[in-house]
Amino acid sequence: MIGIILVFACMGILFLYFFATAGKPAHSWLKEYDYAHRGLHSPEVPENSIPAFERAIRAGYAIELDVHRSKDGVLMVFHDDDLERMTGASGRIEDLTLAELDCLRLAGTKEGIPTFDQVLQIVDGKAPLLIELKNTGRAGQLEIDVYERLKYYRGHFAIQSFSPYSVRWYYKNAPEIPRGQLSATFEEGAEAIPAWQRWGLRHLITNAMCRPNFINYEKSGVRQHIVKRLRKNGVSVFAWTVRSEEEWNSVQPYIDSLVFEQFEPKGGQHAQ
Structure with a gap:
């Protein structure tokens, strides 16, 4: 009996791997841009700041950004789980109110943490x-x-997340919004994500529950068979985070667009 159950379980996994992970093609505009990671930031212009977003706009790039929710329910644009690296303060975005967050400054500059509305x-x-x-x-x-x-x-936008539950929420409640599954090889870090979920994300098995329109995969994993197969089937593939021309050249044959920082690709909006 146990053997039969294991056989059916393996068949189910194989089905998910080869069929249910096919996804659906993304909206065409998504492939027309490269994405400035946390805005077009620099040593003088902090990531996820208003000036970084303004620089990306002027350069013709699309913008990648991160959204948390503060203690009092305000949407804040900030990447890290805790505040220390970018502000020198202890705690998390979720532990502080907007008034408390307004007192903090990014990377020793005069720039504060922007709200999503801003x-x-x-x-x-x-x-x-x-x-x-x-x-x-x-x-x-x-x-x-x-x-x-x-x-x-008004304007083009898409959502993405490492959480397949977040992506699934948009699949079920707002299917008109382009949605992407973030993933990685998870060779280090990401301890906040349960081990089973990391495995499912790495192999994109979770696509079966959230049906993403595009995949945004860690640059070191875009050569994997499952990623190449999805792209062959028409699913757009992005690579994060590309930090040099050399890295860009190495992943370019396997992707449709990239999320970049520390260098600028040739042209913000590119022809396909």
Whole structure:
């Protein structure tokens, strides 16, 4: 009996791997841009800041950014789980109110942590947005609040997350919004993500539950068979985070667009 159960389990996994992970093609505009990682930042211009987003707009790049939810429910644009690296303060975005976060400054500059509403107002459709939902668990208020803001936003945008639950929420509740699955080889770090979920994400088995329109994979993993097969089937593939011309040249045959920092690809909007 156990043997029969194992056989059927293996068959189910093989089905998911070879069929259910096919996904659906992304909206065509997604492949027309390269994405400035946390804005077009530099040693003088901090990541995920208003000036970094303004620089990306002027250079013709799309913008990748990250969204958390503060203690009092305000959507904040910030990457890390804790505040120390970028602000010198202890704690997490989720532990502080907007008033407390407003007192902090990014990387020793005069720039503060922007709210999502401020970023939407500044960008105002002048560059596409690739919005990462900073959630590694079940979907909830973060997904709802981001959707409520985006319903009335004019301009191109897509959401992405490492959490398949977040991506699934958009599949079920807002299928008109392009959605992407973030993934990686998970060779180090990512301890906040359960081991089973890391395995499922690495092999993109989780696509069966969230049906992403595109895949945004760590640059070292875009040569994997499953990623190449998805791209062959029409699913757009991005690579994160590319940091040099050499890295760009090495991944270019396997991807449609890249998320970059520390160098600038040739042209923000590129012809296909």
